[in-house]
Amino acid sequence: MNRDSLTVATPAGTVHATAGLRRGDAVVFELGGAMRGSVHVTGTHHPQHWDRFTAVRACLGPVNAYQTTAPDDALPRLARGSSGYRGSLRLHTDVVGRPEVSVYPMETAAGHEPSPKTAATLTAVLRACAEHVMQREDLPAILTASRERDTPALLRFLDWSVTHHQAEAARLEAEARAAHPARRAAVAAWWTVARWFTASPHPVLLVMLADYPGSLSRHVSVMQWLAPYCLTAASREHDQARRAETEAAGLRNQQIRQRRRGLTDSERVRNDLTRR
Structure with missing residues (x-):
């Protein structure tokens, strides 16, 4: 072959x-x-x-x-x-x-x-x-040898990946927490301007209440979806970190099994030599 x-x-x-x-x-x-x-x-x-x-x-x-x-x-x-x-x-x-x-x-x-x-x-x-x-x-032998060759580099990558995704999750969760008071402040500001407009209608106040990029109204909209978005993204980062941890553990377990198998093979050879 x-x-x-x-x-x-x-x-x-x-x-x-x-x-x-x-x-x-x-x-x-x-x-x-x-x-x-x-x-x-x-x-x-x-x-x-x-x-x-x-x-x-x-x-x-x-x-x-x-x-x-x-x-x-x-x-x-x-x-x-x-x-x-x-x-x-x-x-x-x-x-x-x-x-x-x-x-x-x-x-x-x-x-x-x-x-x-x-x-x-x-x-x-x-x-x-x-x-x-x-x-x-001999495909199994090829795949086993390839895994042994690549495992050290893959473990370095997966360990980095766990740290990276955990840090991203923490950042997003912090951003979500900060979004709640920011949303309340934005809503309060919008209602303040709305009361001013009700008491004394003015084109400037109407512009402040309108929905366009950079406006107070658009800022309120952004703050309303920002916290849920960040929490969802943080959950995905946690999932990625857990997956990387699981895959790293899988590679390490395969390393351990391969070393034990190697020791067993060595012991078998020594025993055969002793019998002779």
């Missing part, structure tokens, strides 16, 4: 992609036919769940583009072209098992957007390589 070859029909012609030996969490495909170069495929997390490594990412070039940048002369190119191309694609399944693809921007080494025909060719090759890896027998 390590030398599987794919034949991919593309707008630029037939592309042949041959999978090399797996390198830890990655499979590198060498391209031939209508394209030259390589595609690097690795595991990655589900787009909605940072702690669930159930997707694969295919990158143009011999390396993981999310960790390092391939030299310009190592980027894949069309057989009849001179421009190397960067870009990536993520493949995962939805809740009912249907494949979903996210294509990230394609560009030349010089930063130019490829033609629609070239973009379709690059996408077709990336998708074919990603789909192949999704069907490999």
